[in-house]
Amino acid sequence: MASKRIVVVGGSAAGPKAASRAKRMNQDAEVVLIQRAPELSMASCAYPYFIKGEVAKRDQLLSTPTGVVRNPTFFEGAKGVHAYVETEVESIDRAAKKIVAKNLRDGSTQEIEYDSLILCTGANPRMPPLPGSDLKGITPLHAMKDADFLASVRGNPEIKRAVIIGGGLIGIETSEALQHIGLEVTVVELLPQILMFLDWELALVVENHVRANTVDVIEENGVSEYLGENGAVTGVRLKDGREIPCDLVVVSIGVSPNTELARNAGLTIGETGGIQVDAHMKTSDPSIYAAGDCTEKVNRITGKKCLAPFGDVANLEGRVAGENAAIGDTATFPGVVLSGICKVFNLSAGSTGLSERMARAAGYDVLTATNAGPDKPGFMGGKLVISKMVIERETERVLGFQCIGAGDVNRQVAEAATAVNLGAKLSDLVNLDLPYAPPFSLALDHFLTTAHVAENKLRGLFHGVNCNYVLEASKKEPKPFMLDVRSPDEWEEIRIGIGEILIPLGNLRNRLNELPQDKDAEILCWCKVSMRGYEAERILAAHGWTNIKVMEGGVMAWPFEREK
Amino acid sequence: MASKRIVVVGGSAAGPKAASRAKRMNQDAEVVLIQRAPELSMASCAYPYFIKGEVAKRDQLLSTPTGVVRNPTFFEGAKGVHAYVETEVESIDRAAKKIVAKNLRDGSTQEIEYDSLILCTGANPRMPPLPGSDLKGITPLHAMKDADFLASVRGNPEIKRAVIIGGGLIGIETSEALQHIGLEVTVVELLPQILMFLDWELALVVENHVRANTVDVIEENGVSEYLGENGAVTGVRLKDGREIPCDLVVVSIGVSPNTELARNAGLTIGETGGIQVDAHMKTSDPSIYAAGDCTEKVNRITGKKCLAPFGDVANLEGRVAGENAAIGDTATFPGVVLSGICKVFNLSAGSTGLSERMARAAGYDVLTATNAGPDKPGFMGGKLVISKMVIERETERVLGFQCIGAGDVNRQVAEAATAVNLGAKLSDLVNLDLPYAPPFSLALDHFLTTAHVAENKLRGLFHGVNCNYVLEASKKEPKPFMLDVRSPDEWEEIRIGIGEILIPLGNLRNRLNELPQDKDAEILCWCKVSMRGYEAERILAAHGWTNIKVMEGGVMAWPFEREK
Structure with a gap:
């Protein structure tokens, strides 16, 4: 039978899903999966937990839930997919509908024809081109080999101090892993906060917790140079001139879509830098689909194009691309909301x-x-x-x-x-x-x-302000009237201490004479979380005060220094 | 100021929420909360955990998150609500817009006028009118006093065996609590399954787990008589004549809306037995709202009326009723989906x-x-x-x-x-x-x-059947061809053993000759969960078999006896 051949380039997340789905949808199709790395279908989001020692065995990162390693034999038998590892696709000949694949072990190349091609080439870690970049001990955390290298740090007495460049999700997860295995860790972040998916005031609460776990965080600063001795990294120099000695540098400043193959083949690349695809995950060439970190996605909220290098999204896109490559454009992907x-x-x-x-x-x-x-x-x-x-x-x-x-x-x-x-x-x-x-x-x-x-x-029942508003207001002269409505016990245990007075909510109705007699005076109030602060606003508003503001999240969400 | 008076009847879940919300929405209103029990705002869903000893102190069930007991003093101070406990509303005079409330401690009565009334009278536990019902040791788990009684069982060496009538949510939670404190527990359920919110095959998995925790479960049976000696329960007689000795009986066969007050006042009662309310939580009298377990709700899926005696729903309804009673019908409640x-x-x-x-x-x-x-x-x-x-x-x-x-x-x-x-x-x-x-x-x-x-x-890619279909099919002669596609290791560890043969998925393509040569023969296949079973179906369908069915949930969801 003259069957259709579907070639999938990339075997990490989107690729294996696309290949498997394609075969399930069309058993007559020949499905070929080509992977540059030696491993297939890696649980790469778990690398920080592997480094930390929480994942008992390396193979678990590469196995099915029942413990079978997802190698070419597994893909052949269980999925009916011919998988090649340590094989790099060098080029695409779109006119002839074939690719050139190079065996990285022996250097040999072969041409493989396709009816449909699915590009799942992933992303590349961004590595700043700094002096000293070729020193040993500087690594991203992206490929399995990076995870292997960082896991080897565990129990290595020579490696005592690490600098992590970038306080995003991977940087922070890695800081926990390295701190856990005994390293002294410093995170250097260019921006004024870590974890940019959070607003700053929540990020600051997390940052306080990171610091409480003895990881140092340096913000609004960057690395200008790697320092080394005998070919190995010994420290970093920051933009402000400070030097931080270290034996290890993890670079986690994000990733860029790996679009080289697509670009060289003349496929359209979107303004975000990802391969442009339609809702069917189809590129500008109707025989070529793309899925995963290499593609540009639609943000379902804004309607704008964006990147979203996440494992779950890659799987979902792979599933759609695999189906469409196998049986025609029946499936659509609606885009992401960035969860x-x-x-x-x-x-x-x-x-x-x-x-x-x-x-x-x-x-x-x-x-x-x-x-x-x-x-x-x-x-x-x-x-x-x-x-x-x-x-x-x-x-x-x-x-x-x-x-x-x-x-x-x-x-x-x-x-x-x-x-x-x-x-x-x-x-x-x-x-x-x-x-x-x-x-x-x-x-x-x-x-x-x-x-x-x-x-x-x-509905105007609750006038909330954030912690920064309260902090700034407390620095003004005269300060607004600041009111904590918690109980005396709570006040003794924890309090902000920026000039507020305590009137427990239960006494407020009887102690209104202690409030500013100017009913238009600004009053800032709070409690432990916000609920009693809200009750206080309702009471004061009913008694004619017109300018009451409640600090949302209360004392528990206050990320700044406290009196006690 | 001639202020509006809002009277709320019932102080468990919906009532306190309604009263508090009403006051917050309209500080000029006088809000009165009347509760029959001595306690207010009880965390009644936590009673099983109190009985079990997991809740450290009784007061925690009655306190705010910061540890203040929600008594009348708390409601007065923090909420601006006048709360009366151990006070029963005896009647409503709708024409005069007043209620008669009786102080249960001294028997005195008073009339209270209202502008708006909110009925949050809750539900009553169903108690079957069986011979021996007045014996000591028979209790529902509904009020705080029931929880106190059952908590007193902990450490009482006289109480060794309990029968729980009703295998619903509260019955099963209570079985865990009583087993945990050392009792021998039997659950008697009239229906053929426990936890009727689940379909039977999932309920059976839970039931197996309950039995594995040494709680006996007797289904399709009921209690016909309580047996006793010296005024205390000593056992139950089942409908089939069996006797089960016990020192304690917990009745948990559900609740009925407590609508007596509403009914006597001539308010419309719905066909489900709950007080009829509109989307504003308003009853047939425009001055009277109702919320919580006493009301009839709309099921948002079916559009039909239903009951839903759940604490979260009561709180949401109370919030809506409180607002509307305070400021007019601004809020609506959309109904429930029964979560x-x-x-x-x-x-x-x-x-x-x-x-x-x-x-x-x-x-x-x-x-x-x-x-x-x-x-x-x-x-x-x-x-x-x-x-x-x-x-x-x-x-x-x-x-x-x-x-x-x-x-x-x-x-x-x-x-x-x-x-x-x-x-x-x-x-x-x-x-x-x-x-x-x-x-x-x-x-x-x-x-x-x-x-x-x-x-x-x-889409017809996966033809699933449930475990019962497979069990029944395995009893037929000739049996359908039954295929387990897991690995030999998994097969050695656990297997169903109803005549199935093992062909690991990875070998299936090479062992198709072992399958029925009649391509229309029924083939039932499964794996550990279903994924490989689904792969098997796709393979076999591509090879011409037309009648393949996959057992959904695989071996892990099989609730019946297994060979190993």
């Missing part, structure tokens, strides 16, 4: 959709709501989560949600991501019927109460 | 929307998809979850989702509940961009792959 989550020592941090910063940069008029509280009842071991919802004022559409904390951030962000993917409006969220039992959530789930805060703000 | 979750020893079980049974009973033509697999990668400590999605064939709307397992059922059901509340279709789910990192989920989250199974079934 992510990561573990940072004892905290989790996740987000979906747009942060306030991203939303404002995209031109939206937004309302935000910050909420802090336990993930489940305290008597069931509830732990703090702090979240922030971003709403477009005009349409009341939920643009984004971010959450951090020691509690179950996972459920919160998963709920929000589902809602954002589905284009929910705020009014869709305030009465969600969600699963509740005390071991799992509060009666009103944290996500719901964040929506309630947003609704109350939108 | 729930519970812990059962080391498993969790949750659901949202309609089960297959409920959907079929409601007349839907449905397609279901069952999926089993880890919640996150095995090397990150992933644990099994089994889920089932119910889709309406005609509209492809997601009608429901249920999930059980030792893994993170919470995230799965929370995602699904969000989607079901938002009216999602299957096509909305297959490409959801969800938060992913190895400590939290698989690259393709379990919920997503369940949607993929459903999509593959809908």
